[in-house]
Amino acid sequence: MSTTPAVICLDLGGSFVKLGVMDAQQQLTILDQQKIPADSWPEFIALISRMIEQHQTYFTADSPLAISTAGIVAPDTGEIFASNIPAFHQRNLSLALGELLHRKVIVHNDADCFTLAEAQAGVGKGHKVVFGAILGSGVGGGLVADGRIITGQNGLTGEWGHGPITLTEIDIEGETVRLPRQTCPCGQKGCLDSYGGARGLENLHRTLHQVSLSSIDIIQGWQQQDAQAQHTILVWLELVSQPLAYTINITGASLVAVGGGLASVTLLINALNDHVQRYVLRRTTHPLVVPGAFAHNGGMMGAALLARQVA
Numbered sequence: 001m002s003t004t005p006a007v008i009c010l011d012l013g014g015s016f017v018k019l020g021v022m023d024a025q026q027q028l029t030i031l032d033q034q035k036i037p038a039d040s041w042p043e044f045i046a047l048i049s050r051m052i053e054q055h056q057t058y059f060t061a062d063s064p065l066a067i068s069t070a071g072i073v074a075p076d077t078g079e080i081f082a083s084n085i086p087a088f089h090q091r092n093l094s095l096a097l098g099e100l101l102h103r104k105v106i107v108h109n110d111a112d113c114f115t116l117a118e119a120q121a122g123v124g125k126g127h128k129v130v131f132g133a134i135l136g137s138g139v140g141g142g143l144v145a146d147g148r149i150i151t152g153q154n155g156l157t158g159e160w161g162h163g164p165i166t167l168t169e170i171d172i173e174g175e176t177v178r179l180p181r182q183t184c185p186c187g188q189k190g191c192l193d194s195y196g197g198a199r200g201l202e203n204l205h206r207t208l209h210q211v212s213l214s215s216i217d218i219i220q221g222w223q224q225q226d227a228q229a230q231h232t233i234l235v236w237l238e239l240v241s242q243p244l245a246y247t248i249n250i251t252g253a254s255l256v257a258v259g260g261g262l263a264s265v266t267l268l269i270n271a272l273n274d275h276v277q278r279y280v281l282r283r284t285t286h287p288l289v290v291p292g293a294f295a296h297n298g299g300m301m302g303a304a305l306l307a308r309q310v311a
Helices: 041-054 093-101 110-121 198-209 215-223 227-251 266-279 298-310
Strands: 007-012 016-022 028-035 065-069 105-109 129-135 139-145 169-172 175-178 255-259 289-291
Touching (some): 016 298, 028 041, 028 298, 198 215, 215 266, 266 289
Parallel strands (some): 255 289
């Protein structure tokens, strides 16, 4: 019988908190999901405590709590910076929950956790350097080398979606497409986040064709050979593939695991891989950019693996 305690896992997203448990065999079981109180820290803490108490038969007193969260976790202070989630923005969740629950608590960025899960147990297993590219509502990322998360200065490693990097002119099938460098919520102009994720794809289609469609409708149109949707996806592939190729060149990643909602569209990720291969310094015989194995619960899985790693 294994003496390795189960790990309690929490995933904190923009709207919901998800509770799970990972056993000694690294099997993850989802136990509960609740809506995060909009802007109340006391209600949020009470909810977490209640969720864990209601499922305490799944773990023991020495089970650590591993939390994957949206936002940036400051390595020096433990504060979480997630302005879109006021309930715990600028709070030290590790300290607060550790004191309340009398457990060891690990808190880390969800993109980093996803990347660790893919590097240790998913599509990146066996690769020395793995980059995680999150194409969800926006663009995020994480970097794992030798099985460990590279946190870097201020916990910002892997944030390839920000900085003035987007192209303003793109040649698509003999046509020059001109795009404005839009102002990002981070304060900079020209961030990939403005065009790269699901909301960015919608923004791009609206900019190119003056038509508002959901990312789902744009992708369906592309698959059905709608001319406008095909044009948008071609521009999107150029916009995203070049910064991703730079990231691969700089980090030395031999595999990019893609997470987030767009990762579920295998044809799109395959097309992205083809474009990235054009821009990396050396093409590979294996796919460089692939959908992650843990697209839905990779954050929780990675947080649990991190808790085991630092135990």
